Amino acid sequence: MSTSTTQSSRKKSIAKPDNSPLPGQAINARPMAGDVIYERILGSIMEHRLTPGTKLVEEKLAGIFGVNRTRVREVLARLSHEGLITTIPNRGAFVASPTPDEARAIFGARRLLEPALLRHLCEHTQPAHIAQLREHVAQEARARENNDRRAIIRLSGEFHIRIADMVGNPVMSKMMRELASLTCLIIVLYDSPTMPACAHDEHGRIIDAIAAGRAEDAVAAMIGHLHHIEEVLDMSAPPSEDEDLEAMLGMV
Numbered sequence: 001m002s003t004s005t006t007q008s009s010r011k012k013s014i015a016k017p018d019n020s021p022l023p024g025q026a027i028n029a030r031p032m033a034g035d036v037i038y039e040r041i042l043g044s045i046m047e048h049r050l051t052p053g054t055k056l057v058e059e060k061l062a063g064i065f066g067v068n069r070t071r072v073r074e075v076l077a078r079l080s081h082e083g084l085i086t087t088i089p090n091r092g093a094f095v096a097s098p099t100p101d102e103a104r105a106i107f108g109a110r111r112l113l114e115p116a117l118l119r120h121l122c123e124h125t126q127p128a129h130i131a132q133l134r135e136h137v138a139q140e141a142r143a144r145e146n147n148d149r150r151a152i153i154r155l156s157g158e159f160h161i162r163i164a165d166m167v168g169n170p171v172m173s174k175m176m177r178e179l180a181s182l183t184c185l186i187i188v189l190y191d192s193p194t195m196p197a198c199a200h201d202e203h204g205r206i207i208d209a210i211a212a213g214r215a216e217d218a219v220a221a222m223i224g225h226l227h228h229i230e231e232v233l234d235m236s237a238p239p240s241e242d243e244d245l246e247a248m249l250g251m252v
């Protein structure tokens with residue numbers, strides 16, 4: 001785990017009292033909706049700002065988002081249901097920290113789900129799908145050119161979610177979303193500094209196979225791609241500890 005690169009910036013703690021308004025948080029502003037808070041926390045996980053094992057204190061989050069604790073609790077329950085948060089009795093809620101066995105199970109699930117999605121998509125491909133996927137990969141390339149690590153990580157996960165969305169089955173989409181988020185947690189826990197996200201050319205190869213109607217080539221490319229993500233992870237690394245919630249949520 002490459003904690004050394006980020007540890008120095010993590011140690012600032014929040015000095016203000018938990019319920020005080022934050023800079024830029026108008027007193028009369030409408031309370032933030034649960035969906036917005038959910039997306040903010042999920043986005044922070046996807047972009048590797050909110051790290052596994054981080055304690056999510058209800059009153060602190062309520063202060064950060066300017067809402068009451070009930071709303072925070074509802075959002076945490078939703079994230080917990082999706083496996084992204086672990087609740088420990090008498091200790092509170094923590095960003096999930098998948099064990100190596102759980103991490104392997106998540107990749108195993110992806111290797112079963114994603115080929116099925118690709119086979120279905122190949123049977124029902126529309127030109128618009130190919131254009132959208134190519135545009136997505138172009139966005140990934142731009143993020144790489146700009147060295148925008150957060151965008152690279154987010155777009156890498158979203159590529160897989162877009163394929164699931166194109167299949168048009170909301171249950172599959174939801175499963176893919178959860179697996180992609182959990183994969184982000186695994187990568188931040190066990191990452192290798194040399195390969196933080198999906199390799200740049202592999203998404204393109206998957207699209208080429210879909211565009212050519214070669215379903216089994218697309219499946220082989222996807223399975224190889226998932227293996228490449230998994231094989232660079234160092235599952236022996238200990239989970240990181242992080243306390244700077246406000247910064248991790250992108251609120252400062």
Ligand SMILES: [Zn+2]
Pocket residue numbers: 156157159160198199203225
């Ligand atoms: Zn990928």
